[in-house]
Amino acid sequence: MSSFLKGVDQRTSLAGMNRMELLLFTIRGKQLFGINVFKVREVIRTPKISAVPKADPRVVGVSDIRGLTMPMIDLAKALDLEPVDPERYPDTLTIVTEFNSSVQGFLVEDVDRIVHLRWEDILPPPDSLQGVNYLTGITRAREQIVEIVDVEKVLAEVSGFPEGASDEFVDAQKFKTSGHDYFVLGADDSTVARTLLKSTLDKLGIRNKIVNNGKLALDLLKKWADEAEEGVAPPVSERVLMVISDIEMPEMDGYTLTSSIRKDDRLKDLYVVLNSSLSGGFNESLTEKVGANVFLSKWHGEELARAIVHRVDDVSRQNELKEA
Numbered sequence: 001m002s003s004f005l006k007g008v009d010q011r012t013s014l015a016g017m018n019r020m021e022l023l024l025f026t027i028r029g030k031q032l033f034g035i036n037v038f039k040v041r042e043v044i045r046t047p048k049i050s051a052v053p054k055a056d057p058r059v060v061g062v063s064d065i066r067g068l069t070m071p072m073i074d075l076a077k078a079l080d081l082e083p084v085d086p087e088r089y090p091d092t093l094t095i096v097t098e099f100n101s102s103v104q105g106f107l108v109e110d111v112d113r114i115v116h117l118r119w120e121d122i123l124p125p126p127d128s129l130q131g132v133n134y135l136t137g138i139t140r141a142r143e144q145i146v147e148i149v150d151v152e153k154v155l156a157e158v159s160g161f162p163e164g165a166s167d168e169f170v171d172a173q174k175f176k177t178s179g180h181d182y183f184v185l186g187a188d189d190s191t192v193a194r195t196l197l198k199s200t201l202d203k204l205g206i207r208n209k210i211v212n213n214g215k216l217a218l219d220l221l222k223k224w225a226d227e228a229e230e231g232v233a234p235p236v237s238e239r240v241l242m243v244i245s246d247i248e249m250p251e252m253d254g255y256t257l258t259s260s261i262r263k264d265d266r267l268k269d270l271y272v273v274l275n276s277s278l279s280g281g282f283n284e285s286l287t288e289k290v291g292a293n294v295f296l297s298k299w300h301g302e303e304l305a306r307a308i309v310h311r312v313d314d315v316s317r318q319n320e321l322k323e324a
Contacts, residue, residue, distance in 0.1 A: 018119045018256040020248065022148065024112035024141060025095065027076045032112060032141065034148045036248055038278045041096045041103065043111050046072075046089050056158045060086070063105060065096065071158070075106040078154045079134050084109075099277040100152060100298055102159070115141045122148065122250040124189065124212050136189040137250040148250075152277055152298075156192045164196055165305035170203045173309045177204050182312065183239060186210040187217040187257065188246040190277075193298060197244060200305050206241070214245060214252030218260050225266035237269040242311050244304075247276040255290045262291040271311055275304075 021037040049061035049072050058078045059071050072094065077083035084092055084107055094105040122137040137148040184206055186197045194210045201208040211217050224240070227233035243261070247254035254274045261267045274287050275296040287295040294307055 018253055020117055020119060020122075020253070022115050022117055022139070022141070022146070023095070024115060024146060025093075025108045026110045026112065027079065027108055028081050032144060032146045033108075034139070034141075034146045035095065035097070035151060036148075036278075037114060038248070039097045039099045039151065041098050044094050044096060046092045046094045046105075046107055049086075049089055058154075058158050060084075060089075060107065063094075065105075068103065070096070070103050070105055072105045072107060073154065073158060075108055075149070075154070078158070079149070097151060100155060102155070104155060106151065106154075112142075117141070119249065119253045119256070120215075120251050124250045150190060150192075152190045153192050164199050164301035165203060166302065167203075169302055169305060173305070174205060176309060176312050176316065177206055180312075181207070182241040182315075183207045183209075184241050184244060184308070185217055185220065186244045187212070187214050187249065187254070188275075189213055189249045190246065193246060193275075193277075196301060197304070200301060200308070204305065204308060206308070213249040214254055214257035216251075217243065217245060218252065218257055221261065221267050221270070222264070225264070228266065236267055240270060241315065242271040242273060242308070244273045244275065244308075247274055248278070254292075255286055258287075258290040258292045273307055 022034040023037050023040055024032050024034050027033055044065070047063045047065060049063050051061045052059060055061070058073055060074045061072050062069055063072050074083050089107070092107050092109060093111050094107055095111070096103065096105050117139060122139045124137060125133055125135045134150045134153055135147050136150045139146050139148065184201055186194070186208060188194050188197065188210065189212050194212065198208060198210050209220070211220070221236060221240070224233060224236045228235045233239060245254040245257055258272050258274065261270055261272060272292045273294045273296060274292045275298050277298040296303060296307060
């Protein structure tokens with residue numbers, strides 16, 4: 001099964017073109033689920049699993065794969081579906097994933113295939129389901145609906161949610177943000193990431209709006225640019241301190257969002273931070289290629305807060321020079 005994903009490293013050419021590849025799989029029955037191929041290291045027959053006392057019930061144990069010990073998560077149980085009978089473990093497959101600086105295995109019933117899609121073909125879940133489900137997107141493949149699983153949320157619930165910036169750090173930096181009307185626009189399809197980003201900005205006393213994909217973010221920026229042209233609002237670069245965007249998102253990815261910002265004369269001066277749960281140097285190189293100012297790996301609350309404060313410092317210095 002590892003050959004199923006042979007050449008994943010070469011697939012990075014899709015990044016920056018608003019395209020992605022989705023690994024399709026089943027958990028229970030015929031319903032197809034999907035996961036971004038970039039998050040997948042390999043697909044293997046489920047190895048022997050050793051139980052772990054007092055582990056989260058969704059963690060069925062640990063396995064040793066070529067010297068790497070990793071937690072094994074029953075994805076069916078994590079999604080509140082009927083869990084896999086332990087006697088059937090040898091009949092299942094394991095999707096070995098790497099994201100958020102960790103490696104873990106997800107038990108699934110079967111793997112179908114990899115499909116090549118455009119991000120605009122992937123829609124966010126209905127608004128009525130936002131925050132109460134484990135999906136980051138919905139699309140169609142093989143003439144049926146495919147549900148894209150929010151594996152970041154599953155992992156966060158199992159291993160603990162990422163910590164935000166410490167109160168000590170925030171208290172030491174708040175004097176830089178207090179008394180200023182800073183505003184940050186964020187975009188991320190993960191409920192975990194949106195929660196952490198909003199919490200960090202709120203702690204720093206910075207007004208914010210967080211949307212769940214790049215298209216919504218770009219639509220807002222263009223709307224504000226129109227208002228500036230009509231003379232009813234300041235230029236967007238003065239109105240928005242920074243844009244903080246995920247890279248992998250439904251409808252429009254972060255690379256395409258950044259490129260669109262740089263191509264619009266009304267928006268091109270915006271400060272853009274891109275972040276991703278995926279490891280790999282291609283993110284850093286493409287961040288530079290599309291014109292983003294900073295790349296951050298998800299999710300380190302203190303690092304995120306420092307990037308925000310660093311931008312505040314730069315703006316403060318620029319304002320001081322203008323006034324001098």
